[in-house]
Amino acid sequence: MTRSRVAGGTAAGLGIAVLYLSLIVLIPLAAVVWRSADEGPGYFWRSVTTPDAWAALTLTIGASALVALVNLVIGTVIAWVLVRDRFPGRAVLDTIIDLPFALPTIVAGLVLLALYGPQSPLGVNLAYSRAGVVLALMFVTLPFVVRTVQPVLLELDTEMEQAAASLGAKPFQTFRRIILPNLIPAMLSGTALAFTRAIAEFGSTVLISGNLPFKTQVAAVNLFSQIESDNITGAAAISTVLLVVALVALIALDVLQRWGSRRG
Amino acid sequence: MAIEVRDVNKSFGATPVLHDVSLDVAAGSLTALLGPSGGGKSTLLRVIAGLERPDTGTVRISGVDATRLSPQRRNVGFVFQHYAAFKHLTVFRNVAFGLEIRKRPKDEIRKRVMELLELVHLEKLADRYPSQLSGGQRQRMALARALAVEPQVLLLDEPFGALDAQVRKELRAWLRRLHDEVHVTTVFVTHDQEEAIEVADTIVVLAGGEVVQAGSPGEVYDNPANPFVMRFLGPVTELGGNLVRPHDIEIRQDPVEGGSPAVVSRVVRLGFEVRVEVEIAGQDAWVQVTREQADRLGLGPGDTVHLRPAPGARSLALAL
Numbered sequence A: 001m002t003r004s005r006v007a008g009g010t011a012a013g014l015g016i017a018v019l020y021l022s023l024i025v026l027i028p029l030a031a032v033v034w035r036s037a038d039e040g041p042g043y044f045w046r047s048v049t050t051p052d053a054w055a056a057l058t059l060t061i062g063a064s065a066l067v068a069l070v071n072l073v074i075g076t077v078i079a080w081v082l083v084r085d086r087f088p089g090r091a092v093l094d095t096i097i098d099l100p101f102a103l104p105t106i107v108a109g110l111v112l113l114a115l116y117g118p119q120s121p122l123g124v125n126l127a128y129s130r131a132g133v134v135l136a137l138m139f140v141t142l143p144f145v146v147r148t149v150q151p152v153l154l155e156l157d158t159e160m161e162q163a164a165a166s167l168g169a170k171p172f173q174t175f176r177r178i179i180l181p182n183l184i185p186a187m188l189s190g191t192a193l194a195f196t197r198a199i200a201e202f203g204s205t206v207l208i209s210g211n212l213p214f215k216t217q218v219a220a221v222n223l224f225s226q227i228e229s230d231n232i233t234g235a236a237a238i239s240t241v242l243l244v245v246a247l248v249a250l251i252a253l254d255v256l257q258r259w260g261s262r263r264g
Numbered sequence B: 001m002a003i004e005v006r007d008v009n010k011s012f013g014a015t016p017v018l019h020d021v022s023l024d025v026a027a028g029s030l031t032a033l034l035g036p037s038g039g040g041k042s043t044l045l046r047v048i049a050g051l052e053r054p055d056t057g058t059v060r061i062s063g064v065d066a067t068r069l070s071p072q073r074r075n076v077g078f079v080f081q082h083y084a085a086f087k088h089l090t091v092f093r094n095v096a097f098g099l100e101i102r103k104r105p106k107d108e109i110r111k112r113v114m115e116l117l118e119l120v121h122l123e124k125l126a127d128r129y130p131s132q133l134s135g136g137q138r139q140r141m142a143l144a145r146a147l148a149v150e151p152q153v154l155l156l157d158e159p160f161g162a163l164d165a166q167v168r169k170e171l172r173a174w175l176r177r178l179h180d181e182v183h184v185t186t187v188f189v190t191h192d193q194e195e196a197i198e199v200a201d202t203i204v205v206l207a208g209g210e211v212v213q214a215g216s217p218g219e220v221y222d223n224p225a226n227p228f229v230m231r232f233l234g235p236v237t238e239l240g241g242n243l244v245r246p247h248d249i250e251i252r253q254d255p256v257e258g259g260s261p262a263v264v265s266r267v268v269r270l271g272f273e274v275r276v277e278v279e280i281a282g283q284d285a286w287v288q289v290t291r292e293q294a295d296r297l298g299l300g301p302g303d304t305v306h307l308r309p310a311p312g313a314r315s316l317a318l319a320l
Helices: A002-036 A040-049 A051-084 A090-096 A105-116 A130-155 A158-166 A171-199 A203-209 A219-228 A232-263 B041-049 B091-101 B106-119 B135-148 B165-182 B193-199 B217-222 B227-233 B291-297
Strands: B003-012 B015-025 B030-034 B056-061 B076-079 B153-157 B185-190 B202-207 B210-215 B237-239 B242-244 B249-252 B260-270 B273-280 B283-290 B304-309 B315-317
Touching: A002 A232, A040 A051, A040 A232, A051 A090, A051 A130, A051 A171, A051 A219, A051 A232, A105 A130, A105 A203, A130 A171, A130 A203, A158 A171, A158 B076, A158 B135, A171 A232, A203 A219, A219 A232, B003 B041, B015 B041, B015 B202, B015 B210, B030 B041, B030 B193, B041 B056, B041 B076, B041 B153, B041 B185, B076 B135, B091 B106, B091 B135, B106 B135, B106 B165, B135 B153, B135 B165, B165 B193, B185 B193, B193 B217, B193 B227, B202 B217, B202 B227, B210 B217, B210 B227, B217 B227, B227 B242, B237 B283, B237 B304, B249 B283, B260 B291, B273 B291, B273 B304, B283 B291
Parallel strands: B030 B185, B030 B202, B076 B153, B153 B185
Antiparallel strands: B003 B015, B003 B056, B202 B210, B237 B242, B242 B315, B249 B304, B260 B273, B260 B304, B273 B283
């Protein structure tokens, strides 16, 4: 009696979850993929390999990979400082980390353009350059690695480090052999999330990049221009490529996490 | 002396934790640092290990001044209450850690680790991860890990504190046997007087950041330095201004010279031993008698009895 009620509750929960996921995520995505094949595989291939679409895709994926790597290092350092160091303003810094999540990305683009554009008060002009694109992507993806590594670092047993020290490990050896292996799953997870977020980015790059085809136009903006010129199938093809790249990154992440939890 | 601590003071902020602590630990001994929580015993152990710096005072290990040495260079083995297992490494790699750091040859590491795992009865679990072990197994692993580097002294901070009663009992006996086999100078912290008496050959009682008494378990139990030590080492009953162990009290039905009258409130039979709970001058106390004595006396609640210290009883005057 009790068991069937529990099972019924679980089934209802599962049903809701699957229905929701289907309506919000799976069906729209399937529709995009379906749409991209409308004119056959030849057309699909031609759509994603037009010089401007290809340039936009390679720029996006390359810049996103670079940004993900920068995040991997800097995000971990920031998480470390937030957890292990005591300094005035730590709570403020901790709050500021989330700002890129909270801000509409177009506002981020505006701020970056004001600070690093042609009228830069710092004398640094990154407008209409690929460096500007990378900067915008770094801004919006900053929180991912910080927020995945931070809780793991908080939970990390500092007695492990003391034990390592009393066994003769110098601080760097303790970091490399004890701390880092425990952080790596979270670091990779945050990096993968930052990467997938970056390949989809539109708002923050649209202002500072100037959207110069072959130079600073990112995939999402290219996609938007395809839609504006009524090439829906071509836009769907580019979307599918982005989708596949994101999926590969997330699957890689999942594999890495399984590998990590098996050892945890 | 394997460890000589001299006049160590340590405060955390404004809170003094250790006050002029001096301590000698003989080479090859098994010493318990016993005391109530917050008495400073864990801090003292961490000062010896180099995990805390004393504000003043010195620590010598095997005759060498170690006060300014980092924990890496003291060659002490440290075992933590909560195991501090390297959870991303197998049992084998945990135990091998100190040897890998010392860059010993692979064959030698393998041989030494397997020896130690046999010593702690974990040889079959060498490829497991710590999360797959029970608490007792993790603590034995931590012990093997600490022993792997052949430390000059082995320090254990409440090593059995996180384990359940049954496992704790087993590990106590096992630690005693291990020490008889390995002979490494060992200091362990505990707040459990029974554990200290059962395992250690020397007990150092620490309270309020000071060493109150040091000696063999028998000395500390039979000749406590003050009422605090007497109360901490075992049960006591207050009798005519003296503290007496409940098993050192004579119980009579008729008035007796030097006896105090008391009223029986309850008789509790605990197998062989019987606990007679009484009220003396408005205060609760108890007397431990054998079942045979209890049957002979035929005591029941409400009976008036007369109590006095048994001949040869160790008692301690309260008004010091």
